[in-house]
Amino acid sequence: MAEAELDLLQNYLTVGAIVFMLGVVGLIARRNLIVMFLCAEMMLQGVSITLVAFSRFHNDWGGQMLVVFIIAVAACEAAIALALILMLYARAGKLDAAYWQEMREENVPPYIDREVPLERLEERRWPDLAPAGVAPEINEEEQSHRSHV
């Protein structure tokens, strides 16, 4: 019994660890503030998976309680993150975390982005937007071909 349960647990733990590490790596690798925050949330989800697995394994409610509170705290942090990101965007016009590197040791040179070739304007493709305030017309042709399953 114990062997089987442990194997099961191990699977959950592996998934939890992978999610957690994805979050960590994402936080370090990505520069977009929103994505970074999402990665941080992902770390918490990894922790949550682990906790729930342990909770089930130990037959103890504590882990699940902690998960509930983690979700609550994550919500708080999300609120703060949103406010912060909004204000940072308003201030800098960018969501680039590397933009915020003014505070550093003296005599240490700043990082400069490698120049990415600008996209040509004509090549830029915007997503098509649905016209607002007008009811879409029914495409009769398609309706006729649609299979009724």
Next chain:
Amino acid sequence: MSDWTTIQKLLVAIPALPLVATMVTALLGPRYLRGKSHLPIVFGLVISCVLSLELLRQLNRAIENHETGIGYETTVDLWTWASVPEAYDGSGSRKTIGDSTGRLITDVHDASDSSGPFHIAVTLRADGLTCIMLAMVTLVALLIAIYAVGYMHQDRGCWRFFTYIGLFVFSMTMLVSASNFVLLYVFWEAVGLCSYLLIGFWYEKREAAAAGTKAFLVNRVGDFGFALALFFIWTVYGTLNFHDTQNAPGVLGQERLSSMQQEFGRPGESGEGHPRGAQDQDVRTGYVGGGIGLAICLLLMLGACGKSAQFPLHVWLPDAMEGPTPVSALIHAATMVTAGVYMVARCTPLFAVDCAPYLDPRAVVATIGGLSALIAGIIAMTQNDLKRVLAYSTISQLGYMFLALGTGSLVGIIAGMFHLFTHAFFKSLLFLGAGSVMHAMGGVIDMRKFGGLRRLMPMTFWTFLAGALALSGIWPLAGFFSKDAILAAAYDVGHGEAAYASLFLWLTYAAFLTAFLTALYTFRAFYMTFFGAEEIPAEAGHHARESRPIMTVPLVILALGALAVGWIFGQPGATKSGFAGVAASTPSLAVMVHPGYRALDTAAERKSAAERKSAAEKKSAAEKGSVAEKGLHQDSHRRVAIISLVLAVLGIGIAGFLYLGDAREVRAIIQWPVMKQLHRISYGKFFFDPVYWILVVLPGLALASICYAFDRWLIDGLVNTIGRIPSGIGRLFRNMQCGMLQTYALWMLLGVLTLLGSAVWHMW
């Protein structure tokens, strides 16, 4: 506090008052009191002085009611200053001493009893010596403070002066009433500090600043010796207290002194190969002689030489005359310089140990004293600075005191203390007189620049005369009795059967010669100042008149003292309660009347035990008689008295012959080949200063410049290099702090991974 006896209360109050006065002056002086800064000090000193006299009276009564034991003492414990339990490891330290010097201490006593605490309490004591010193210090200080009110009235630094004076009196009273060596040493340094501050009082003057530094540095040499002596005493005896305490018998405590009553410092009966005097003495209760005992004595004496300006450390005292004259009178004539004498007298039992096969420490003390007396007397002959003449005279008189202490007999030591007492009166009188002259002459003190002042300054003239006669030792003035007692004591030893009899004989002759010289140079100065044609230097201006009453009244009081103290206290028939009686009741002196005490001139010393005992008893009876019944001035020494008196009169006469008038004869005499050389040596002060300059100062300077270069280039370079290391390390790590959020996160993650790796490595 409520259960203190009157004596204890007085003992605490006497130093406390000057301290309070000092604090008041220091706090209020610069802003509020200004020119009235003397008020708290004088007020404090008046009360202190009255209390000291009352203390003396109380002590007298206590002595009379006290018969048993060795002398009389009372101590008062104020608080514990330092306490280290189990600090003294008797067996261990003794072994070390024995090892290092090979043969000093050999026996091992009960090891279980060998450890003791290092316990230093702020303890004051009252005994004969202390009370006499207290009375003398406060009285003289009071008179001089009153005088200084007049003398310093124009000085802007008035408050500073009186603050220092108050501090000095506090320190000095604490010094003489301290009941352990550490406290003694602390205030020994404190009076040295006051001396330094007051010599350099007019620090704008280069000479004054230099003189202050010189005094301080020369004193350091002595203090160094003193400190070493204290270390030795601690190592050997395991205590630094004078008095007995619960933990240990004090160095000068009754319990230890009682060992002197019996078999004190005797060479061992089977003495071969053993240090004498040490082997059968338990250090917990007895005294240690031999090399270590001698070392203690010589180091103590080195300290005393520094403080009391004895050969060869006397060079600072004449320069110290750059300070204000009241300071010269108080610190450098009457009180501080006698601290060395006081200390040696206090430590009499230590000096009485048997240091065979080495020197007897008392002979060293006497020799230094005699030499200083003679050398200073010769130098004083040719000095032209009135205060310097008096300074050399002080050295000379202090030399007398050490000579007296060196005789090692009760009569001698009491004579020394008595001379200290009388000297305080007439020497401070002379200094104040000189100050009065200097005040009137607008700061000029060179005797060649003024003369014939006796009509201009009659009060000064008459009081100075009284002081000069007392110093010369003319009957019945103070100096006669005390000096005569010293000469008599030295003469006794010289004519005894001690191993050092011939030495003492020569010292006696030197002392007689010094007595003659004393009269000669004193009256040379006196005649040059007050006789001859009236001559006033230009600097005097409108000052050239008799000083104000506030200055002359202390002069008169001191003059009365100079006239009378010797007569009052030094007379035959003085009882147990007189000076000699009070002084002899001091425990460390009282032990000398007991049969076990090893006197220098005891003929019976090398004889068998039985003979020794009976002889000692006889001697003790004789000494007791001589002290208690005949007083200091013994009839049997009428011859000494007459010789010294004749010499003094002769000196005064010759001085009159030479220096009254135009000093033609002087010029003639110094053309004589012998006298010419003598004059050169005397005028050059035996060339101590140049010799020290070459032998001590120049090598010191050379060493200092080498050290400076070493320090500047090598050490500083090294230190700076080392100092750059931390910031260099910092620079290495600086690039990590690059300001990038992700980089920081990466570092953190790397840190976690490193820790994880180490954990994995550690656990699996």
Next chain:
Amino acid sequence: MNPQVDWNTVWLLLPELLLVLLAVWAYVAGAFSHYRNGSNAILLAGLILGGYLLTQQNPSHGLWDGTAVQGNPIFSGPLIVDPFGHTIRWLVLVVGGLMLLSMWRAGPEDLSTEYTGSLFLILAGLMIVTRTDELVLLFLGLELVSIPTYIMLFIGRQRTAAHEATTKYFYLGILSSGLLLYGFALLYGATGTMQLREMPDVLAISGAGGGTLIRLAPAALVLVIAGLGFKMAAVPFHFYAPDVYEGTTAANAGLLSVAPKIAGLIALVRIMLAGFMKPDLLELGWQMALALALMTMTLGNVMALLQNNVRRMMAYSAISHAGYLFIGVAVALAVASGEVSSANVGGISAALFYLVAYALATLGIFATFVYLAGADRELDHIDELAGLSKSRPMIALSMTICLLSLTGVPPLAGFWGKLELFFCALCFDPKTVDIATRNWFGVLVIVGAMNAAISAGYYLRLVGVMYFRPAGKSVQPTGGSGPMIAAIASAVLVIAIGMMPAWFFERTNRAAEPWQPIVATTISNHASEAR
């Protein structure tokens, strides 16, 4: 011994509840009025009321219901009531009072109540951390310290540098929270319980789940140290500190240098000496703590030497002092792992004392900076302090006292703290403790002493500027009297502690007492194993 939450638990949480209510009140009232003095005065009164409640909860007096027995902690729900928590709660209140004073006029006018309200939530969080016996509540307490801190950094000042500081602290903060939480999760997995008090027993039977999961414990240990090391600004989790301190206001920097450090140290002590109460884990723990102490002290100090910005310098100073705190932790863990020490002041006690000394002196310095700065200007460069001794002698003196205390000059508080830390690290019994261990602690002390000397380099530089550099343009203090009172009060407290360290050591020794029985049993277990 009641594991259930009941009214008693609520009563025990009364001071914390009071602080939370005050914070809520401040948030609500701030919507209607921006009258700072009024709201701050009420908050200050609330702190004093909290102090009164604390006196009613003194565990040494058996509490109000008489259930507490001397020396044995009582448990109520997720709470543990012991002298340790109680002592820290006092520290928190005093620190809170000083911070409230120095933040009297900090922050923008219209957000002032949000600012001080957040401060009170932080204080409540700290208090919860000090007395939690459960990982869930510990996590919540720590988050209750962190989240309001983000807000305070956020609204401290509207300028780019402040935004940057907030960003860095926020993102690195949630990273560290994640690490810490994962550590909690693994610890939970290894022990199968959230209750700290049950963990030693589980560990004693080699963990839950038949001994397999115990192998997760070292990883949990590392992650917990990392997560809490971030709060204490220990190398290599310190990187945020210099940038954040430099970017934010002086008041916020003072908060950051004290509040998370208290939380981190307390949480570390609570978790380490319960959740990892197994000799081999503790051995790993003390080795890590020792390594962190060495790195943190040295790096903090050498970097501080290079700084010209006062807040940045103080940030590195805060880092180096975290290293000193780790000395105490390392000693405590080593002793708990079975090494025998003869010190009469244990590592925890010494670290606590050091924490008190550090917190007061640091707050005094930051309060001075707040005083000298103003609502719209910060004191940045060291040279701006020039001539302070002439223009503001009292402030210069109080700051000098705090600086000297941080340097460790006797007889100020910092000196005794360092002395006891070094002393307890040197007092391992040579008979039973092997030479390598003693050598490592010896190295720790030597490095600590050298670092104290290095730290004099930059602390005395500040003193030198204040006293010996002529004023270029004199600083116009616009901070108001609140920060000034806080600065002087800190200096007075530093002197008072320095003058009677024995009284405070008695308190910290009592606070560290709960671990004595645990330590003793571990030693005896260890000894029996050896036999």
